[in-house]
Amino acid sequence: MINSVSESVSKRGIWMIDRGGDRKKVFDHLLDNELRFLIRVVVASVIWMWEVRERRP
Helix, strand or coil: CHHHHHHHCCCCCCEEECCCCCCHHHHHHHHHCCCCEEECCCHHHCCCCCCCCCCCC
C-alpha cells in the first residue's frame, strides 16, 4: 500500500504511522525508498539497531 500511494503522489508528503509502525521491516522500506516519515515508537519494542545510512542529496 505504501508503494501505490507514494507513486500516486510522486513521493510527496510525510508518512505518519502509529500502531505497528515501529517494526524494522517498515523502517527499512521507508528508508530504502527515501520516503519521509514520522513514527511513534514503543521503546520496549525497539530492541534492534540499524546502521547509520549516508544521507543522499
